[in-house]
Amino acid sequence: MGRVTFDLDDLRSYVTGIELGSFARAAERLGRSTSAVSAHLKKLEQQIGAPILRKSGRGMVMTEAGETLLGYARRLLELNDEAAAAVRGLDLQGTVRLGLQEDFGETFLPQVLGSFTRAHPKVRIEARIARNAELIDWVLKGQLDLSLAWDGGISTPFQQDLGRRMMHWIASTNFDLSQWQGGDEPLPLVMFDAPCLMRSAATNALDRAGIAWRIAFTSRSLNGVWAAVSAGLGVTVRTDAGLPSGLLRLAPGALPALSHIGVVLHRAEENPSAAIGRLAQIVAERIDG
Numbered sequence: 458m459g460r461v462t463f464d465l466d467d468l469r470s471y472v473t474g475i476e477l478g479s480f481a482r483a484a485e486r487l488g489r490s491t492s493a494v495s496a497h498l499k500k501l502e503q504q505i506g507a508p509i510l511r512k513s514g515r516g517m518v519m520t521e522a523g524e525t526l527l528g529y530a531r532r533l534l535e536l537n538d539e540a541a542a543a544v545r546g547l548d549l550q551g552t553v554r555l556g557l558q559e560d561f562g563e564t565f566l567p568q569v570l571g572s573f574t575r576a577h578p579k580v581r582i583e584a585r586i587a588r589n590a591e592l593i594d595w596v597l598k599g600q601l602d603l604s605l606a607w608d609g610g611i612s613t614p615f616q617q618d619l620g621r622r623m624m625h626w627i628a629s630t631n632f633d634l635s636q637w638q639g640g641d642e643p644l645p646l647v648m649f650d651a652p653c654l655m656r657s658a659a660t661n662a663l664d665r666a667g668i669a670w671r672i673a674f675t676s677r678s679l680n681g682v683w684a685a686v687s688a689g690l691g692v693t694v695r696t697d698a699g700l701p702s703g704l705l706r707l708a709p710g711a712l713p714a715l716s717h718i719g720v721v722l723h724r725a726e727e728n729p730s731a732a733i734g735r736l737a738q739i740v741a742e743r744i745d746g
Contacts, residue, residue, distance in 0.1 A: 599725050
């Protein structure tokens with residue numbers, strides 16, 4: 458068999474389509490026609506010698522070969538983008554003060570900052586994990602250059618909406634919800650200390666449904682919330698950002714439906730330095746992806 462050299466444009470079409478859940482949306486995102494994206498997928502299948510997608514109901518799902526390709530494609534694209542950023546930003550330097558919600562701290566933070574610092578070793582990053590109100594306050598006071606926060610209805614002069622994430626009821630795998638369904642005991646909740654956007658979303662949804670609840674555990678840290686939920690002390694409400702592997706999202710209908718919550722990147726200045734602007738771009742791309 459001859460050597461196979463994948464085209465990065467083909468891989469980008471494939472990865473974008475999988476991440477967006479639609480190759481039509483991928484074509485729009487990449488500024489290409491749907492026929493061009495289809496041609497990219499067909500070329501990949503010809504090079505591999507096996508299908509990477511198969512029909513499932515009205516949609517498409519990855520084959521085993523497609524799942525394997527996806528992992529390598531992501532790594533190749535990340536390395537390509539990192540190399541391009543490093544070459545273009547050889548002289549990038551300075552300090553960037555970044556704040557973000559704890560939900561993004563464990564996985565998103567090392568991924569983004571690791572990639573950024575490898576590409577721009579002369580830039581110094583100071584990162585802080587905090588609650589929404591603190592993040593926004595520090596941006597307004599000029600104590601942070603960038604803050605990645607949930608949309609709680611508080612605006613700053615220079616902000617960028619980065620889409621919305623679904624909120625979910627989350628519990629441990631051994632949590633028996635049935636004993637609180639239709640019973641007299643209030644549903645135990647594990648939450649952040651008030652005020653908290655997702656705490657309010659949870660209690661408001663339960664109140665509208667006429668379901669009794671009680672706060673069984675509160676914490677000022679997300680790790681404390683995850684630990685209490687893992688111990689079976691109750692259920693909580695978060696997005697799937699940073700969700701530990703030992704916890705699960707409750708099936709739709711198990712508890713009242715929840716809505717989406719927006720993600721916003723706040724900037725302290727309208728025209729920040731090149732280093733701040735570059736990190737803001739990377740954060741936006743990663744969240745959007």
